[in-house]
Structure formats: C-alpha cells, structure tokens
Amino acid sequence: MKKVLLAILVMSGLSTAINAQMKCGEGKCGSAMSGEDKPKMMKEMFQSVSVDKAIILQNGDTKLSCPECGMNLPKFYKTNHSSTVDGKAKQYCSIYCLVGDINKGLKVKDIKVVDVESLKFINAKDAFYIVGSSKKGTMSKVSKYAFASEKSAKSFAKDNGGEVLNFDEAIKKAQNDFKK
C-alpha cells in the first residue's frame, strides 16, 4: 500500500515538475520551486543529535568537525569515535576516518566510541558493534553502531538486522572500504 502511495506521489511530483519545464531556469524550477508554501524539511538522520547533546572531546576552532573528512560531528554523532594522537584528543565522524588515521601510520591510543544508547563515550574494546544493520552508516555502505550493553546491541540487531562484532572485527570490516 505504501509503495503504491509513494509511486503516486512520485508521479504527481514528476508531472508538476514537467509542467514547470517551460520557464525553467537555474534557481527558478525543480522541486524547490514548486510553489508550495510549506518549507521542505529533510528527514533527520539516525546518527544525528543536537549540538548540546553531543560530547566533544577535542579542542580548537574546528572542534565540531571530523579532522579527517571535515564532517560535522553532532550530525553523525552516533558513529563518532575518538583517539589520542601525540597526546591530543581527536574526534572522528566514524570508524572509517579513525581507520584513515591508522592507515596513515599514526599512533592512535585510547580509542573510544559513542554508545548509541547513552550517547556517552565508552572504550571501543569493550563495545558491542552491530555491523550491517538497516540503519544507514557514516562514510560506509556497511553501517557500524556501538553499544555498551550486549543486550541492547542484540535487541537493536533484532529490530534492524546486522551482526554483533567486537572492535577488532569492526575495524576489519571498516578496512574493506579502503580496499577499492
């Protein structure tokens, strides 16, 4: 039923868009210019939390950004990792960017990960990673979410799919994205 509804919505969207083609100029046509009064909002990503809920471990002007890829940390908070490199805290958007640093040969110490449930950082070695669930990942097709409690991890996997792995196994999965 949902699919049919979606198809109808898409079709009607397309037809209005095609009608608008005649006077189409950049910024003057397309979905944003369909003349609806209601502002269009994006669906909130599963990873996102508001800035005041995010724990930021690094300092400086760019502390809200992943030092590796530049992405906004609160926006991808539920996959955030952190490490200490040369005595300084670094906070990554995801395990992908942490692996980026590992692959550069940097000595990353004291690796932590956000517990999806409490939104607090926990030791990555103690975390239960759910790899490959239907919740979208950060910087990877294969999502990786960490939990402090094995029970919570398993119930998340029950709802969203994915397998329970430890940190080292999750790192191996993340390395796959660098092999292409």
Next chain:
Amino acid sequence: MKILISLCIIISISFSNNNTALYKKGEKIVNTLCNKDKEQVICPKLSNRKLEAVNYYLNNIDLKETDTKLYISVPKDAKCPVCGMFVYKYPKWSTKMVISGKDYYFDGVKDMMKYYIFNGNFKYDREKIEKMLVSDYYTLKPISAKDAFFVYDSNVFGPMGREFISFKDKKSADTFMKDHNGKKILRFIEITDILVMKLDA
C-alpha cells in the same frame, strides 16, 4: 564557448610550495596517462590519490599556460554546507552552486540537491542562484545541472553513499545505467525531495 568555460571554472592561481610534489605528480599523470586536446583532458580511470593530484595540478596551472582547465576546481578549505565534508578530497564527485556571487561546493549531486530543495533546512533566496554545476562522471567536465542526465541509485557510491550520478549526455548515462544497475535516468527538474530522501533511507 571559451568564455562560458572560463566562467564555469574558478581558477585558483595561488600555488603554495608545500604542494609542489602534488602538483608535479598531477602534471606527470596528465602528461603520461591522459589525452589532452584543445578543450579537455581525458584521463583513464585513476585511483583517488592520482585523481587528487590531477585535480590539484589542473586547478593550479597558470591560466596563460593552457586552456585545459575543465574541472570544477575546489579550494582546499571548502566544506560541503550540508554535511561539512572537505570537498577537494573527492574531486570526482564535486558539484558547485553560485549564489549571489558566492561559491558553494558539495561532495555530490545528492548534497547539492538537498541544499537546493530543502528550503526549511537551508534558508536563502533561491532566486539568487546563478549557477548549479555538476561533474560529468566520465570526463569530470563541469556541466550545468540543467543540462545533465542523472543516473539514479546505481551500484556506484559517492562519499555520501547512494547518489545521483551526472552525465553530459544521454548516451553515456545509458551506458552507465546498464553497466552499474542504475534505477532510472532523470533530468534536473525531475529530482524531488522524495527521491533525494529515498537515497538515504
């Protein structure tokens, strides 16, 4: 045509010494692996690292030296307004908007379309949009988003996952769609909020 081309590309002539190696590497790759003709540089499939060097080289050669600059050139500090990502790291996927004379860079068509469509999240006067540019997937040539053909949701993923992949003509879009299991080919005006959000679902 040339005026159009030079308009399409911002040229950063500034060239710092610590990137000389990257520049040299890019120059070498372009001269040995790529075909140059008057209007474009056509390279074989390159690794991301090589592509970064090529992109850097092409963005930094002095304009007087050559007229081969046909890539969307991205400043090193430019960040995608949607996700925050450094755009220069993914030259293959770069897209660009010019709004009230200011340049905005995105790490893919999807994030640019988010910035364009979701007026509740990104508030600015859409009437002030001067340009929307995407990169042709095969040649990296910048094209106006309006002229592009987009392959929707193929098995080729951008830095932000599932994507709209842009092509300068229908023929190359067709070829890509067949080779990479694309769902459909769309024009700019057919891209809706629903289609954009479905890529992230």
